[in-house]
Amino acid sequence: MAESFIFSIAESLVGKLVSQAFERASRVVGVYNDMLGLKDTLSFVKAVLLDAEQKQEQNHQLREWLKQLKCVFYDAEDLMDEVECEVARRDLIKKHGSTKRKVCRFFSSSNPVAFRCRIAYQIKEIKDKLDKVAADRNKFGLEVIPFERRVVHKREMTHSYVSDLDVIGRDDDKKHILDLLLKKINEVDGKSVSVVSIVGLGGLGKTALAKYVFNDNTIDGVFPLKLWVCVSDEFDLKQIMIKILNSAPTSTNLGKLEDLDVEQLQKHLRDVLADKKFLLVMDDVWNKDRVKWEELRNLLQVGAHGSKVLVTTRNRLIGSMMSNGSFYSLEGLSHQDSMSLFLKWAFRQGVEKNHPQLVEIGEDIVRKCGGLPLALRTLGSSLFLKFDVKEWEFVRDNEIWNLDQKESDVLPALKFSYDQLPSYLKRFFALFSLYPKDYIFNTSFGTLPWEALGLLPLPNAGQTVDDLIRECLWELQSISFLEEFVDRGGFNTFKLHDLVHDLVIYVAKDEFQCVNSRNSHIPESIRHLSFMENELLDKASIPTGVRTIVFPQGGEGANSERFLNTISTYKYLRVLDLSFSKYETLPHAIGKLKHLRFLSLEDNYYLQKLPDSLCELQSLQTLIFDECVDLQTLPKRLGNLINLRQLRITTKQSDFPEKEISKLTSLELLAVSGAPVESLFQGLELANLKALYLRGCLSLKSLQLDAQHIPNLESLSIAWCPELELSNVLDDQNSKLRLKSLTLFNLRKLVTLPQWLQGYSYSLKSLFIMHCSNLEELPEWLTTMTYLNKIVIKNCPELISLPDGMHNLINLERLQIINCPELCKRCKPHEGQYWPLISHIKYVIIDDESIISMEH
Known part of the structure; x- marks a missing residue:
């Protein structure tokens, strides 16, 4: 390791x-x-x-x-x-x-x-x-x-039996799966067999749930033929056919199947399944190759109409591919059910009543399991017939990865998923170890420094850094390593399951370290550090070869003059995140950190001045001093930062340095907040700029973006600019239009959408309108924007109607309307007058009541 x-x-x-x-x-x-x-x-x-x-x-x-x-x-x-x-x-x-x-x-x-x-x-x-x-x-x-x-550890083959007494807290999940399996379907494209997928993290109990369903009496009456196959290994068509045939009651009549070729096997399979209504469980599927799946699926279509395949997989992409976009996402157990399961494995029945102190410690142990049945069973079993308080406290107080494990326990279950990752994704994943449990990650503005640390794979032709990050995050989410994953239009928020966080600490511990009072010694091999407690910074002996020093949001930031005065000794630093620190300025010597690629001073409320030497950092790719509300002036010669891709600034400087910023030819994202100016970007020319965010410019009246000078702008967000007139923001004449996402937040002069937006009908995919208290209408031409995929409208109380042509938005998959009283009433599912206009949309959310209007 x-x-x-x-x-x-x-x-x-x-x-x-x-x-x-x-x-x-x-x-x-x-x-x-x-x-x-x-x-x-x-x-x-x-x-x-x-x-x-x-x-x-x-x-x-x-x-x-x-x-x-x-x-x-x-x-x-x-x-x-x-x-x-x-x-x-x-x-x-x-x-x-x-x-x-x-x-x-x-x-x-x-x-x-x-x-x-x-x-x-x-x-x-x-x-x-x-x-x-x-x-x-x-x-x-x-x-x-x-x-x-490469060798990876395979999990053991599964079987179809489970005792109902062994399954706790899954009755609602079982009912939902049964409903999906028993639901009558219309035959589509000649397909007689449909697929239901159960997707979730390793150790979550997908196999146990599938067994629970498989052995239900209701299933026996509907599916005369039941088959159970543990796929797990390589998705080889011949081997899977052999497994299916061996699972069939008539398999004893078929001879030694291993000696048959694929042609003979497929004939036997078709004979066994022909005109029979069957339920086939395919447990633990890892195959991402759609061609292989379709080849098997075609062989299964000889079954009677209404036959079903129930798939369990850790990968959302696989679940979606096999079941045509729809899958059941399995969640962790409730705390009450978790406690019941833990006590079942930790004590003989009823004995726990005699050990209230152990049960109290067990409550804490259960919380660290995060609702994972396999973890609950693992830790419960490790304490079975042990009544010493110290032994229970040892399990409670130690990271789960430091405890003894068997092959079938939760650690190998999660480690197996990790072992399957490509090598570059393992280092990408390791960065999460620098952040505490329950940390809400936010990918907006490039706030996580994967690129700066060289943790991204080499791009394919036409791929951007943001494309690579989205691809990596999607891979991790697809195997359920990320949870509460929300697309917020241009960026994502998510967190790690507690045990996944333990996993990343375990696999990254020789290079990455989150320094806290329990883990303050820093080995010389450590290259990446985060500090959660300010006072540890003065005591820490930081290796000179360190590449990352961060103070995660939610921590205390830095307040050590000793550290600041010695910063230039860490000459190989790539990432320095001093968010929430209390410095009034930075030393001139910071200009010596020539390897530095990522510098964040976000939320440094006391910062008044930045040294001009900051602009000597030509390797810098990301510079953040957002929410530095007391910063009087920007450093001179910002235009020297020729490799800068992302710049986020808050300033009191009245003469905004547009000429210097125009020199930043590599700039892809620019965020400006708090600038005390009435006009911005008169002739600003940034050919590579893709995202522009303006916030809290309270005096701003005029914003002129020439689409010829900013031809690649894809995302525009304007918030808390109460005096801004939107009518002349973009000049779309004779320009190639690319805008994909628009966010309008707290703009009191917004009464209707600006006319220039109509020019983006062939590119705009996401529209967010929030806290615009005077917005009265959405123009009819909005319904010609057929590329729209998502519309979010929140806290716009004067908006009471939708355009008549909403049904023309054929690519609109999500419509969310929150805190717009009259409009919400008129859009109420199945009852409101606008419901017929929006019922075709896949996901409709009215005042936080989620409605899936069509089954996909």
Whole structure:
């Protein structure tokens, strides 16, 4: 477990070395040929790392070898960053002209020849270290293992029997599944068999629920033929057909099925199922290949009309694919049911009444299980026939991952899901370990620094960083690692299940550490740190190679002058998040952190000034000083931050630096709040800007965005700008329109939607209108915006009607209307006068009452 990310690091290094961007950078500084030699050595070592990762748990020497290797890899990453920093420096000189006094003074210490010699020497040092470490690979007997053949721990095969007494708290879930299985369906496209999927986290009890349903007497009367198959292993058509046939009552007449070919097996399968109404349970499905599923599904269609397939899977994407977009999402048990299940496994029946103190401790143990039946059973069983208070307190006070586990317990169940992840996604997932339990993650404005830390995979052609992040989050959500996942239009909020949080702490503990009073010692191997308690910062001995220091929102922020005065010693920092800190300014030395890519000063209420040296950080990709309400002026020469992709600022400065911001040609997101100006963005030109957010500009009357100068704007949000007239915000004449999401929040001058919005009828997908107290109507032309997928209207009391043509919005999947009294009454499901206009929409939410108007 200790070096679980090393293959991912090697993969990232090799990928970067062969990328066009880095090839250009290495040629610019004259070390291209030197880097080629490093790439060959890295590729040679990478080839055996999967084998090494799998063998390390049984071999202490191998673990030490991997630790040495990882240190060399990190040196290589730092060196490659050094090259990119130098290229950014030269690009800035070229852009501004090397004769300018300030730029010359800024960069006078650099010498291209000396730099090339130094980097070439360091490359040789790293290559020699790699060669030396790699030479030891043979003594460990390491082999080359292709990634697709890596070993993962498979779960045991399941069977169909369960005692009703063993299933607690699932009666409502059982009823819902039975309703879906017994529901009559119309034959669609000649399909006689339909599919119901149960989706949820490992250990949640999907298999137990499926057994509970499978053995219900009602099922016996409806489905004369019942079949149970545990898929689990690779989705091989031949093996699955054999399993189905072995599950059939007539299997004894078919001979040795393993000796038959696919053609013979499919004939037998069709004979067994032909014209019979059957229920087939496919337990623990991992196959994402739709072609393989459709091949099997076609064979099953010989069954009688009304036959059903019940699927259990941890992956939402699989559940959706197999059941045509509809699945049942299984949730955790209630606390009361959780307690009942725990006590069942921890005591003989009725004995718990004699041990009230243990039951009280059990309440705390149950909370840490987060409603997962397998965890409740695991911890309950571990305490069975143990009546010592100290033993119960040990289980209560320790992370679940530190407790003894059996193969069938919850830890392997969750770890199995983790093991299936691609290597890059494991490091992506590890970042969550820096945040406390129950933390609400928010992906708006790039507030999580995956890109800055190099934790994203290399993009495919046309993919953006945001695309990559959404893809990674979707993969984690699809296996139920993320819960309460909400799409809020342009960004998502979510949290981790408590046991998933324990998992990420466990797998990331050698590189990532959340420092608190119970875990304050920081090993030298740690590269990423978060501090939840301010006073620990002065006491902490932070490794000089640290790359991340964060103060998560909800913590206390930083207030240590000692830390601030020594910040430049952490020269490899990529991420510095000082949110909620109490500093009035930052030291000039912050300009020495040339590797820094992410800097957040959000909610620094006492911050009054920022040093101009901040603008020497050419590697910076994200700069946040949002809600710094006392900040008097912005640092000079913001335009020097040539790699900046995201900028969020709050300022009291009246002369807004539009010329400097226009120099930020890489900028993709700009958020401005609290600017005391009447007019903004007269001629602002940012060709790559995709998102613009304005908030709390109380004097703002005029906002002019020329779509020719900002051609790629996709998301626009305007909030708390009471004097703003929206009629002239966008000039859509002779422009290529791209706007996809529009949010209008607390705009008192908004009476109807601005006419320019009509020009986005072929691009706009999301429309959010909230707290607009004077909004009176939605224009009829809104119904021509057929790309709209989501409309949210909240707290607009004067809005009482909908356009007549709402039925034309054929792609509208979600309509939410909250706290609009008269309009909510008129949209009431099945009763309101506007219901016929909106009943075609998949999800209609009226005053928080969710209605699924069509079964999909």
